[in-house]
Amino acid sequence: MFYAIVSFLLWGLFPLYFKLLQDVPSFDIVVQRIFWSLLFLMGVLLWRGQWDWLRQVVRQPKVLLGFLLSALLLSGNWVLYVWAVNSGRIVDASLGYFMSPLVSVLLGYLILKERLRPLQWVAAALALSAVLWLTWVNGALPWIGLLIAATFGIYGLLRKTARLGALHGLALETMLLFPLVLAILTISTLRGTNVFLGASWQTQVLLVLGGPVTAIPLLLFARAARRIPLSLLGLLQYISPTMQLLTGVWLYHEPFDGQRLTGFVVIWTALAVYSLEGLWKLWSNKTRPIKA
Numbered sequence: 001m002f003y004a005i006v007s008f009l010l011w012g013l014f015p016l017y018f019k020l021l022q023d024v025p026s027f028d029i030v031v032q033r034i035f036w037s038l039l040f041l042m043g044v045l046l047w048r049g050q051w052d053w054l055r056q057v058v059r060q061p062k063v064l065l066g067f068l069l070s071a072l073l074l075s076g077n078w079v080l081y082v083w084a085v086n087s088g089r090i091v092d093a094s095l096g097y098f099m100s101p102l103v104s105v106l107l108g109y110l111i112l113k114e115r116l117r118p119l120q121w122v123a124a125a126l127a128l129s130a131v132l133w134l135t136w137v138n139g140a141l142p143w144i145g146l147l148i149a150a151t152f153g154i155y156g157l158l159r160k161t162a163r164l165g166a167l168h169g170l171a172l173e174t175m176l177l178f179p180l181v182l183a184i185l186t187i188s189t190l191r192g193t194n195v196f197l198g199a200s201w202q203t204q205v206l207l208v209l210g211g212p213v214t215a216i217p218l219l220l221f222a223r224a225a226r227r228i229p230l231s232l233l234g235l236l237q238y239i240s241p242t243m244q245l246l247t248g249v250w251l252y253h254e255p256f257d258g259q260r261l262t263g264f265v266v267i268w269t270a271l272a273v274y275s276l277e278g279l280w281k282l283w284s285n286k287t288r289p290i291k292a
Contacts, residue, residue: 004224004236010217012243017213018085019252020206026083028188028195029210030075034181036211038174045171053168063163064176070158071173074218077151084144090248091256095138096148097241098267099131103153104233111157114229119277126270134263156233159225166222170215238271 021029045051057063084093105124108114116124135142162169188194196207225233245264248254 001224001228001232001236003220004228004233005239007217007220007224008237008239009243010220011240012247014081015085015090015244015247015252017206018082021203022086024195024199024203024207026079026086029082029207030078031181031184032196032207033078033210033214034075034174034177035185036208037214038171038178038181038211040211040215041167041171041174044167050168053164054172057164057168057172064172066158066162067164067169067172068176070155070162070169071177073151073155073158074173075177077148077155080144080147080151084148088252088254089144090244090252091254091260092142092144093148094241094244094248095131095134095142096145097152097237097244098127098134098264099145099149100152100156100237102128102131103149104156104237107153107157108229112160117277117281119273123270123274123277126273127267130263130266130270133266134260137257137259137263156221156225159222160233162222162226165226166219169222170218238267242268 018029024032081093081096084090102124105116109116135145159169164172185194189197192198196204199207242264245256249256
């Protein structure tokens with residue numbers, strides 16, 4: 001739970017980081033994130049001397065295909081999220097991350113056969129009703145939120161069931177995307193449109209920092225996904241969109257009326273129910289007498 005909570009806290013601060021890069025196109029930001037993330041991860045692997053896993057993975061086409069799918073889902077999620085932040089749609093993006101835990105709970109129940117206790121179902125039902133309410137008050141199909149929820153929810157499932165650990169899995173994802181990234185950077189350089197080469201030194205520093213800024217919370221998330229139930233991981237995800245919502249409304253003054261507030265209050269109520277039920281279950285298991 002500690003790994004998951006820290007990763008979501010870091011993701012909650014992402015709007016502040018990407019607003020500093022709002023003059024750079026969203027697609028180019030993601031290309032730079034993948035490039036510098038790979039360099040950062042290669043440095044970590046080189047420092048730790050962990051390369052044997054790579055020789056084993058290249059002989060397993062199914063594993064490579066699974067990680068290619070997760071890499072494409074993750075990069076698509078990045079592009080949409082960065083675009084939403086820099087287009088003044090942080091609240092819409094936060095709605096997507098409020099939806100994604102419901103996707104995680106559903107996937108955990110249907111695919112991984114995780115079972116929810118009655119109060120956990122109550123919490124999930126409250127969260128679902130809040131999301132439906134927020135969808136209705138928007139007055140239009142929340143395509144930003146739906147796409148963010150779907151891509152990140154499925155990514156979480158793929159990472160939980162992956163055979164590689166957090167560091168190796170993320171390194172493999174960036175490796176699989178690197179040929180495409182290298183081709184994009186080469187073409188843009190030849191055309192004189194490489195955003196990194198034409199940016200100020202401050203922007204270049206921010207783009208380079210995108211490597212560790214991207215990799216560290218993903219490593220924490222991937223490690224958490226392999227150690228705790230997907231249903232719990234999904235509901236902990238509410239930390240990140242709550243921070244993003246507050247950033248969008250209080251700092252960047254995005255629209256947020258009383259109807260939307262009602263929906264978010266219900267979501268927070270669902271979180272309280274789920275957390276209290278979990279604490280009660282933990283306490284009851286510790287106090288239950290051991291039978292001889």
